[in-house]
Amino acid sequence: MNYSAIWSIGLLTGALIMPAQATSKLDNIIGSKQQSQVQAQRTQEHIADLDDKTSETVNEYRALLRENAVLTAYTTQLEKQVSQQQQLLISLEKNMASVRETRMELTPLMQEMVQVLTLFVEQDIPFLWQERQLRLAELNRLLDNPNISVADKYRRILEAYQIETEYGDTIETWQAQLPLSDADKTVQLIRVGRVALYYLTPDHNNAGYWDNSSRTWLILPASWLPKVKQAYDVADNKTVPTLLSLPLLEASIVSEIVPANSVSATQQQEAL
Numbered sequence: 001m002n003y004s005a006i007w008s009i010g011l012l013t014g015a016l017i018m019p020a021q022a023t024s025k026l027d028n029i030i031g032s033k034q035q036s037q038v039q040a041q042r043t044q045e046h047i048a049d050l051d052d053k054t055s056e057t058v059n060e061y062r063a064l065l066r067e068n069a070v071l072t073a074y075t076t077q078l079e080k081q082v083s084q085q086q087q088l089l090i091s092l093e094k095n096m097a098s099v100r101e102t103r104m105e106l107t108p109l110m111q112e113m114v115q116v117l118t119l120f121v122e123q124d125i126p127f128l129w130q131e132r133q134l135r136l137a138e139l140n141r142l143l144d145n146p147n148i149s150v151a152d153k154y155r156r157i158l159e160a161y162q163i164e165t166e167y168g169d170t171i172e173t174w175q176a177q178l179p180l181s182d183a184d185k186t187v188q189l190i191r192v193g194r195v196a197l198y199y200l201t202p203d204h205n206n207a208g209y210w211d212n213s214s215r216t217w218l219i220l221p222a223s224w225l226p227k228v229k230q231a232y233d234v235a236d237n238k239t240v241p242t243l244l245s246l247p248l249l250e251a252s253i254v255s256e257i258v259p260a261n262s263v264s265a266t267q268q269q270e271a272l
Helices: 002-123 128-145 150-169 224-233 265-271
Strands: 170-175 186-194 196-200 207-211 216-219
Touching: 002 224, 128 150, 128 186, 170 224, 186 224, 196 224, 207 224
Parallel strands: none
Antiparallel strands: 170 186, 186 196, 196 207, 207 216
16 A cells, blocks of 8 residues: 555545635634624714713703703793782782871871861952852862772862962052952952962952951041052063062050941941
8 A cells, every 4th residue: 555645635624624724714714704893883882872862962951951940040030020029919918008098198188278278268358259268168069079099189189288388478559349358339449479469459449358357348547548459460460570568457556546337337338
């Protein structure tokens, strides 16, 4: 037997078999490597996807934190506003209670003010008598009117007081019948503040004076006529304002003046 040939054939066969096995292992290694790479790529993609999702989640979380901070600040501000509004509401309720109390107190006060003003006008010299009486009547109607607010009533009363006060700083003249008198002829009335009320007859030949103590008209002596005429000229803007020296009734000179209601009807008509 030729062992040399057999050995050669074995070597040749081994040589042929070994490369095939090596190739198979190499293919397995390469396949495993490729699978590993694919798996690694998938893992990397998964990690990247997770990273993106994590970043998105973080961004959403941060956005939620910012929104929460804004909402917290807004809620805090609203709570402050609600607290202030509650305090304001409490204050308004107190003010309303105070207003109701004030109204209750003002009603009798306003009634008293009108009563005092009415008494004052009745005891005052009777200038613009009808006008002032109408004003008082209007004030009484206002007090009885439930549709007029307390503030408007009080304002009108103060206006009436202001008007009466301003009379004390002015001088004026107008034509009218003698107030609180039976005389039916028109005369020229001259008011000097709240101090005195005179009259001149239409021909300016006679003058009279309202005596508030006796609540009657008195005829002035002829010697006082020029001074009353001077007061008339000033009141009627016929001359520049000047210091007036006017007659005022005093107890010592009352006897010098003839009461208008003590003379005869003929004498009164002649004087007027």
